[in-house]
Amino acid sequence: MSGKRSLIRSGTTVDQMVRAIxxxxxxxYLRPGEKLDESSLAARFEVSRTPVREALGQxxxxxxxxxxxxxGAIVAMVTQEYLASMFESMAELEAICARFSAERMTxxxxxxxxxxxxxxxxxxxxxxxxxxxxFNTEFxxxxxxxxxxTHIYDLTVMTRSRLAPFRRAQFMLPGRLAxxxxxxxxxxxxxxxxxxxxxxxAARDHVSIVSEASAVFxxxxxxxxxxxxxxxx
Amino acid sequence: MSGKRSLIRSGTTVDQMVRAIxxxxxxxYLRPGEKLDESSLAARFEVSRTPVREALGQxxxxxxxxxxxxxGAIVAMVTQEYLASMFESMAELEAICARFSAERMTxxxxxxxxxxxxxxxxxxxxxxxxxxxxFNTEFxxxxxxxxxxTHIYDLTVMTRSRLAPFRRAQFMLPGRLAxxxxxxxxxxxxxxxxxxxxxxxAARDHVSIVSEASAVFxxxxxxxxxxxxxxxx
DNA sequence: TAGGCACAAAGTGCATGCACTTGCCTTGCC
DNA sequence: GGCAAGGCAAGTGCATGCACTTTGTGCCTA
Numbered sequence: 089m090s091g092k093r094s095l096i097r098s099g100t101t102v103d104q105m106v107r108a109i110x111x112x113x114x115x116x117y118l119r120p121g122e123k124l125d126e127s128s129l130a131a132r133f134e135v136s137r138t139p140v141r142e143a144l145g146q147x148x149x150x151x152x153x154x155x156x157x158x159x160g161a162i163v164a165m166v167t168q169e170y171l172a173s174m175f176e177s178m179a180e181l182e183a184i185c186a187r188f189s190a191e192r193m194t195x196x197x198x199x200x201x202x203x204x205x206x207x208x209x210x211x212x213x214x215x216x217x218x219x220x221x222x223f224n225t226e227f228x229x230x231x232x233x234x235x236x237x238t239h240i241y242d243l244t245v246m247t248r249s250r251l252a253p254f255r256r257a258q259f260m261l262p263g264r265l266a267x268x269x270x271x272x273x274x275x276x277x278x279x280x281x282x283x284x285x286x287x288x289x290a291a292r293d294h295v296s297i298v299s300e301a302s303a304v305f306x307x308x309x310x311x312x313x314x315x316x317x318x319x320x321x
Numbered sequence: 322m323s324g325k326r327s328l329i330r331s332g333t334t335v336d337q338m339v340r341a342i343x344x345x346x347x348x349x350y351l352r353p354g355e356k357l358d359e360s361s362l363a364a365r366f367e368v369s370r371t372p373v374r375e376a377l378g379q380x381x382x383x384x385x386x387x388x389x390x391x392x393g394a395i396v397a398m399v400t401q402e403y404l405a406s407m408f409e410s411m412a413e414l415e416a417i418c419a420r421f422s423a424e425r426m427t428x429x430x431x432x433x434x435x436x437x438x439x440x441x442x443x444x445x446x447x448x449x450x451x452x453x454x455x456f457n458t459e460f461x462x463x464x465x466x467x468x469x470x471t472h473i474y475d476l477t478v479m480t481r482s483r484l485a486p487f488r489r490a491q492f493m494l495p496g497r498l499a500x501x502x503x504x505x506x507x508x509x510x511x512x513x514x515x516x517x518x519x520x521x522x523a524a525r526d527h528v529s530i531v532s533e534a535s536a537v538f539x540x541x542x543x544x545x546x547x548x549x550x551x552x553x554x
Numbered sequence: 555t556a557g558g559c560a561c562a563a564a565g566t567g568c569a570t571g572c573a574c575t576t577g578c579c580t581t582g583c584c
Numbered sequence: 585g586g587c588a589a590g591g592c593a594a595g596t597g598c599a600t601g602c603a604c605t606t607t608g609t610g611c612c613t614a
Contacts, residue, residue, distance in 0.1 A: 100390050101598070102378065127565070136599045138371075141567085142378045145335065149379035151475075157333050158566055158605050173472040180417050180473070239406040240413070242384075243476050334568070360595070369569045374597085391575050391596055 101135050105143035108133065113152050113163050114252040124153060124161040151250055166254070174251050175299035179292045181244045182231065186275055186291035189234030190284040198280060201230050205276050212269045220265055227272060231291065234279075261301050271297065334368050338376035341366065346385050346396050347485040357386060357394040384483055399487070407484050408532035412525045414477045415464065419508055419524035422467035423517040431513060434463050438509050445502045453498055460505060464524065467512075494534050504530065 099107075109129070112118040124144060130137045144161045147153040155161045166174070193201070205227065211220040228248070232241045271294040278287035332340075342362070345351040357377060363370045377394045380386040388394045399407070426434070438460065444453040461481070465474045504527040511520035 100596095106382075125565075137566090138598055138600090142375055142598095145375045146378050146382035149339075149382040159607095160566070170471050173470040176470055177472040177476065184413050237406040237409055238403050239410040239480070243410065243480070247472070247476070333566095358595075370596090371568055371570090375568095392577095393596070 101139040102142045102146075105129075105133060105135070105139050106146050109143055109147060110152055110249070113147075114249050116253050116256050118163050120163050120253060121165045122163045124163065126160070150246065163253075164250075166250075171251075171254060172299075174247060175295070178244075178247050178251060179295035179299065181240065181247060182228070182295045183288040183292040184240060185231045185235040185244060186279065187235075187284040187288035188237060188240070189231050190279045190282050190287040192236045193234040193279065197230070197234050201227075201234070202276055202280060204230070205272055208272075209269060212265050215265060217265065220268075224268065231275070255298065264301060267297070268294075334372040335375045335379075338362075338366060338368070338372050339379050342376055342380060343385055343482070346380075347482050349486050351396050353396050353486060354398045355396045357396065359393070383479065396486075397483075399483075404484075404487060405532075407480060408528070411477075411480050411484060412528035412532065414473065414480060415461070415528045416521040416525040417473060418464045418468040418477060419512065420468075420517040420521035421470060421473070422464050423512045423515050423520040425469045426467040426512065430463070430467050434460075434467070435509055435513060437463070438505055441505075442502060445498050448498060450498065453501075457501065464508070488531065497534060500530070501527075 109118070109124070118124070126137045126140050126144070129140045133140070144153055144155065148155045148161065148164075152164055153161050154164045189197075204223070208220065208223045208227070211223060229245075232244045235241065271290065274290040275287055275294060278284075278290055342351070342357070351357070359370045359373050359377070363373045366373070377386055377388065381388045381394065381397075385397055386394050387397045422430075437456070441453065441456045441460070444456060462478075465477045468474065504523065507523040508520055508527060511517075511523055
């Protein structure tokens, strides 16, 4: 085993496990409440239980998984109340980022924000949900970076990843694509004007709307946390 | 060894290690840059390296320690730039908490906030830095809780603990005690009025001032990250 | 039939051991 | 005397093993 590993490995084994498991949680492949069995995960990724345990520990430290002593780990289940608090926080964090972005983005950042935003209009016309989803993520990341505050960036990205499992399919709601673009447009305009207050408010409103759109799915998820033992390799 | 442990243990061994190490970091007993040797820590706490490793992993996940693959762990060193970003985030987070507190605190929460605040005036007159420090922490925690948003609470507490090593001795600056109380007073008054905007602004300003006060010490710390191997038991 | 008791199986928690990496120090060479 | 190569000690990374906890299941009893 020792020899084979080095071919696959990029960081340490533990890091890989953290990324692998986090990715499956964030993308919704592993669902809230689902059991995370150490031995199965170890077998699945062809490592021993030790790095799996460490990975689960780290994931629980950042809140993506929940660990009950002697009773194993599950993908973090989130109460409706805590979920709401995360959405609200997200709105506030994005508001801060937008505000700071309006004040601090460099000319280059502003330009590419605007360009990309205009380019994405096409995706809306084409109703290209998948592609727009990708662009949407990029757009928000630009805001986070534009705030020029690394810690806010960290907090925001962290919160977003914890929310990710609950905001899948937000663009499936009819007309959501176009509305999203228009809301982005308000934010971009405010930032280009350097109007911090307006940018903040627009960003907060935007997220609030997304929250409500997502809440539907979140509720559905919470009701039926099907426990599917991941079997395939 | 196996038998003896159970006497001491409260949570799992790993949890204890996390708390123990985090505590030493937050209180400044372990200083930024200081080396965290797995074997020494294991010996010191009379456990094997495994739980120590897991604890270090978790602490690195939340940013309190830094891990270099194959090269051990150190107490997280923070660049001046990142430190500044944390202080700025803190100001924004506290502003959010204060705003929400003004809107959402229950009558009981408002009452006890005000009472405790008034009571602390005595500590200022007595120049009881230590006691005031404790009260100060309580005061801010009340704000975080008063926001009635668990996730914001988590983010804020987390950021505060990461800042803790750098804000020691903030009340040693002459006159800081009285000024701090007055700033709190502005916040309390705004909250009692239910004036969210004013409360937010007052909280932000308050933290900004603390940041500047702390920055002095932070800078001093960063210059001389003495590596002291913790020896006592 | 319901309630509990004991035992078994599964799975977690930690200790230990070994391979590997890193940094330092020595040795030999120019 | 300076410098590179090689070897050594210290320390990390992961695998494995064993003890302990939890949970499920069958059997016994009232």
